[in-house]
Amino acid sequence: MTPQLLIFFVLAALAVLGALSLILQKHPIHSALSLIVVMVALAGLYLLMGAEFVAAVQIIVYGGAIMVLFVFVIMLLNAGIEEHTSLSKFAGPPGLLLVVALAGFLAATIARSTGTVQAAGQTGAMSSTKGISSMLFRDFVYPFELTSFLILVAIMGAVVLAQREKN
Amino acid sequence: MSAFLASNAELIITIVKIALLLFIVLTVNAYLTWFERKVVAHMQSRWGPHRVGPHGLLQPLADGVKFLFKEDPTPAGVDKFVYYLAPLLALALALTSISIIPFGPNPIRLFGHDIYLGIAPPDLNIGILALFAITALGVYGVALAGWSSNSKYPLLGGLRSSAQMISYELALTMSVVGVLLIAGSFNLTDIINVQAKHPERGILGWNIFPQILGFICFFIAAVAETNRVPFDLPEAESELVAGFHTEYASFKFAMFFIAEYTSMITVSSLCAIMFFGGWLSPFPASWTFAHYLPSVILIPAGLWLIWDGIRYETIFGKIILPGVGTVLTVAGIALLIPNFQFVNEFIQAPFWLLSKIFVFLFVYVWMRGTLPRFRYDQLMAFGWKLLLPLSIMNVILTSFVILKWGAQ
Numbered sequence: 331m332t333p334q335l336l337i338f339f340v341l342a343a344l345a346v347l348g349a350l351s352l353i354l355q356k357h358p359i360h361s362a363l364s365l366i367v368v369m370v371a372l373a374g375l376y377l378l379m380g381a382e383f384v385a386a387v388q389i390i391v392y393g394g395a396i397m398v399l400f401v402f403v404i405m406l407l408n409a410g411i412e413e414h415t416s417l418s419k420f421a422g423p424p425g426l427l428l429v430v431a432l433a434g435f436l437a438a439t440i441a442r443s444t445g446t447v448q449a450a451g452q453t454g455a456m457s458s459t460k461g462i463s464s465m466l467f468r469d470f471v472y473p474f475e476l477t478s479f480l481i482l483v484a485i486m487g488a489v490v491l492a493q494r495e496k497n
Numbered sequence: 498m499s500a501f502l503a504s505n506a507e508l509i510i511t512i513v514k515i516a517l518l519l520f521i522v523l524t525v526n527a528y529l530t531w532f533e534r535k536v537v538a539h540m541q542s543r544w545g546p547h548r549v550g551p552h553g554l555l556q557p558l559a560d561g562v563k564f565l566f567k568e569d570p571t572p573a574g575v576d577k578f579v580y581y582l583a584p585l586l587a588l589a590l591a592l593t594s595i596s597i598i599p600f601g602p603n604p605i606r607l608f609g610h611d612i613y614l615g616i617a618p619p620d621l622n623i624g625i626l627a628l629f630a631i632t633a634l635g636v637y638g639v640a641l642a643g644w645s646s647n648s649k650y651p652l653l654g655g656l657r658s659s660a661q662m663i664s665y666e667l668a669l670t671m672s673v674v675g676v677l678l679i680a681g682s683f684n685l686t687d688i689i690n691v692q693a694k695h696p697e698r699g700i701l702g703w704n705i706f707p708q709i710l711g712f713i714c715f716f717i718a719a720v721a722e723t724n725r726v727p728f729d730l731p732e733a734e735s736e737l738v739a740g741f742h743t744e745y746a747s748f749k750f751a752m753f754f755i756a757e758y759t760s761m762i763t764v765s766s767l768c769a770i771m772f773f774g775g776w777l778s779p780f781p782a783s784w785t786f787a788h789y790l791p792s793v794i795l796i797p798a799g800l801w802l803i804w805d806g807i808r809y810e811t812i813f814g815k816i817i818l819p820g821v822g823t824v825l826t827v828a829g830i831a832l833l834i835p836n837f838q839f840v841n842e843f844i845q846a847p848f849w850l851l852s853k854i855f856v857f858l859f860v861y862v863w864m865r866g867t868l869p870r871f872r873y874d875q876l877m878a879f880g881w882k883l884l885l886p887l888s889i890m891n892v893i894l895t896s897f898v899i900l901k902w903g904a905q
Contacts, residue, residue: 359579359644366637373630386626390670394633395663401637402659405644405652459622459683 527557551814587638654740765857776846795829
């Protein structure tokens, strides 16, 4: 077993455990912390694949900015321990169906793939900052700009909502 | 055994480097507290620490022992896991960020391996991004400490600090974009090398001149990120007792303390590397006589220590101070000997980087001795309405200049 593969399995296990803990934890802050663990483990996986830029951005944007906002809001609302509720009648059956479908889809994909599991470094466009930026600003410039526009609209909506409350 | 050593040489070298850097950084941290107390005291016409050891030089040791032996109570109703996690997180992230900093361009050749000064490999492509990623996570130490303490003052301190860090992180990141545009790289070594493009210009080639606006934004935002005066709202003692670490005692408090001082060192190194030429000498490359500057500083400092130590009151000081002075003087003279010229050439780069870091640390202490604290609304308005637009303007200006005339 190469060191890369070992690190891959450690990080993958960390990500899965974090995701499980996110759902099973009773306290919102503990759930948020579990989500941070997932984000950082994913960043580690990206790093392992040689996508250094994506890994750094993953931690800065998701691990840093977004999750800090989550934690901040939980602290601000002083949310306590959640009450345990039984499974919703309406969400239960479709949810189970979805789980089975997703698991089946994943299993089928893994079964059909012929390549061996490897955690080798990527080279080329995906790994370098230059490659990613030229992809983002040349090949996918319209989707990128549309997304920016969507975010702008969301920001303006938030500002309008906050303003109305003041008046 | 030797086969194991040979196959894992890189790993072993890195572990030794980590241990060494940890020792150096923690010692520097300890003496930074002494330096800060001494400088602030002199600014306020006091003596500062002067009882423990000559000139209070053993005060950090006494403080450390005190931190270790104090009672370590856990307040009632705290969230135990998060309460213990927070100081660990703060300290671990602060110490990790130092590992990205390169301290010199030339490797030491030892046992057939090139050993670079600094833990991260010199060709780390995402140097500055990795640093920002680690700082971005640093918020959690403070925020979680405030939340988990189950007490109102820490909670308010933690809230304040998360809001402050989110606000200033934007300005911090935007303000370095100008430097990145000039260098065309995230790699810290590349950023320094770009500033050495014209060796004859010396200090004039540094990034500080085209990027003065970026530097101002960066330094202010960085001080706010490290929660230091005048941005130490999270621990404003007149309002919040001690802010987020009110409920922490003993070594857990010390961990927050060490984390804060370590981030000061990181920020100072970043300022030096990105705007002040890192390990480059401020003199033009042809001024080789400037290479004797370390000796010029070491010898008088050593002689002064000897003179001062002989007049010192205590026996201990009469022995220690001249002893240290003699070591410094001998080191300074040794660097002048032609046989040791290769050593003198080697220490030039670390000498300049460390001097610049020291200057920025002094500025930190200077600000603490000078400036009053901001009010909370002033802090937010300053960050969002002044610092962020300024740093964005800097990015736009730099981009236009580079488009028109090219970098350099």
